Structures are given as C-alpha cells and as structure tokens.
Amino acid sequence: MTEIETDIESVETGTGEARVHWHRAPKPRCVVALSHGAGGGIGARDLVALAGTLPAAGVSVALVEMPWRVAGKKVAPAPKTLDAGWRDIWPVLAKPGLPVVAGGRSAGARVACRTGAELGAVAVLALSFPLHPPGRPEKSRADELLGAGLPTLVVQGGNDPFGKPDEFPEGDHRLVEVPYGDHSFAVPKRAGLTESEVLGRITDAVAEWIATPGMLSTRPVL
Template sequence: MTDQTSGTAGAAQAVETVDTDAGPARITWHRAKRPRLVLAVSHGAGGGIEARDLRALAGALPGHGVSVALVEQPWRVAGKKVAPAPKTLDVGWRGIWPAVARGGLPVISGGRSAGARVACRTAGELGAHAVLALSFPLHPPGRPEKSRAAELLGAGVPTLVVQGGNDPFGRPEEFPEGTYDLVEVPYGDHGFAVPKRAPVTQDQALETVTAAVLPWAVSLG
C-alpha cells in the first residue's frame, strides 16, 4: 500500500494504492478536516474518476464533514479499456473496503453506472452505512426487459439514486417503487450531460447532483 499526499483547494488530497484479489486499485482521498463519515465512490465501465459528477462531489462534500474516496477499479489502474465481469468488479470493491473503513467512520458505498451496481450488490456483506447510486443502469439502452432493479431493491440500506431525466439506461419514471430515494437531474443523460438547447446549464445540472447528495449524506452522519 502506498500513500502520497498533496494540498488542493477545498480538501486535503492523498492517493493510495491498495492491493486486491483483482489487482491493485487506487483511492484518491478528498478528506474533510473533521470527518463524520466517508463516501467511497467508484466510476462506471466506460470512464474513470474524472467523471463530472464524481469530481463535483469530491469538491463539495469535504467542507461539510464528509470525506470522499474516489476509487479506481483494478482494471482502470492496469490501463485496460474494457471492464471485467461484475463478479470481478465486486472482488475489487471488497478489496478496497478495509482501506475506506479503517478510520472507524460510517461508510457510504457509492458508484456511478456499473459502480452503482457494485455498491448495491455488496452493501449488505460489507456493512455499508448507505448506498449512493449515480446513474444506476436499470437496463441496457433499448432493453427494458433486461431489468437490474433487483440489485437496487436488494441493497438493504438507505439508498439515494440520482438519475438523469434522459438517461437511456433508465429514465426516472421507469424505476419501480421501493424504499430508496430518487432525485432527477432534468435533461441529463447517463453522464449528467445536458444538451446546449436545454433550459438548464451544465453547471446547474451538477448543482442538482450535489444539492441532492449533500443534505442526504450529512443527515446520515
């Protein structure tokens, strides 16, 4: 395990490499000065921790007592372009969990897209305090019959879904009733990008994400 620390605007930042049974993973920490809980959040199958919503959360939450751990799965650290099978993603997530939980604080298990599925599938066994599902891929585009709702409904802990209004992997109105909370990002696609013709700006879309996550996360601490 290695740990390198640097100062950035808004939060102390450290990069940590963690060995897992799926290979080395990497955690970029955005630490709160007086943390009450941790949000560990991973990327999807088509991108990394540079995703606009993950960066927005890493910038907004530490100032409110929530340390953010941006997790890069082993396949990304290895430079591969295609994500492995879901069970391998779960192995990587299990491997990083001791590192994000070692401070003894409650940990919100989070992710975007495929990372949200991982968070839901493993929440119970890992003892997650809650789940944050960003752009949960309810089904493949154009294939609503291939529903993954069971993963979301089976998380077993307080869960917040933040979903783009135009997400081809599942629009908000397609989601089944459940005990989770769901917040829509109007006009947003799977990456929360909004069209230039939309009556909201990209910055406003990201503000919707942070405005949904921040009070929910703080309330859990």
C-alpha cells in the first residue's frame, strides 16, 4: 500500500493567511492543486477522495484552504479577491518543480479557469463548474470555461442545478458526467450507485485524464 506523506503549509497572501494541505506521492510526476467552493471547504467528498487516491498514481494533491475560509468567514469574497489570493498561493504549489494542474470545485473551478494559463498550469480540473446560478441560465459563465486556454476536464453532476452536462457549450474541454449527481455529487437512491462508486467514477476519470499522453507537457495558449 502506498504511504502518503501529509503536511500543512501556511501561506501569507495579500488577502490573508491560506493553508495548503499536502498529500504527497512517494514519487510524484505532477501536482494537482484544488481549492474549495464558495460555500464549503476542503472536506468536500470529491476533494477528499482525490487526495486519498491520486498519490498512489504518482500525483501529489494540494488541497488549498483559501484565506476567507481560514479566517472563519462564511461567505466568499468577490472573484477578483479570490483570484488575487490564488495567485499569491501559486508559488508554493509550483515550488516542488513539477507540472501543476490547477483545479477546484465550483467557485474554485472558476478561479482555476481564469488564472491557470497566466500562472503556468499545464491543465485545469473543474469539479462541479457553476455554469450559471440556479434557475438563471442566461447568467452564463461559459466564457470563463472556454477561455481557460488549457486542456480542461469538467466533472459534472447530471442534476447539478448550476449547470447540467447537456447545458455546457461545445469546446476543447472534456466533460465527464456523474449520473443523477447534484452540485456536491450526492445521488438519489434511484441512481443505484453507492457513494463509494460515485467517488470511484470521479477519481478514475481524473486519473485517466492526467495519464493522457502529453498532458503534463502542455503549454498554455496565451
């Protein structure tokens, strides 16, 4: 069984203290950096599952607690402030000298899409990308996703009120659907899937995507 080295690194940013929770692979070939959503933390089931499984595949995972969350606030700040904090955290994520996949869930996915190319990420992982506010499809954020300029994997619940898979525009991104899943990838009993099976689909899809030939040598399109 692969032993995962874990540690917590504090990072001072222009918007407050952040924390990077490292889950290090014994022989890492890349880092996947994931921040949380606007209403939750790094304890989200998908983030925990990825941190627990990817290191065995040679992928170190950095779960990032954004400054507003470390400060105990319940509401995330404006996108510009989120982006500023992420930029200040990035040097710590890149410090191991490995290719970095920028990612996150919900609001964290938006940050990764907006900043990944400029920061030198090799790809973007978008978990539960909030394509629009619930019930407001006209308020589309598709431009953020389509403008990432990097190979992008979207993992989306089939019943996500922030955007169902069939609402997503065509583009260079790859989309993996979690059948019946909501914004947190919870599924109803009628789905016939256990929580572990759902999380397995997510982690398998991410691991296979990262293993795509040439993925880790991608350069951003600026």
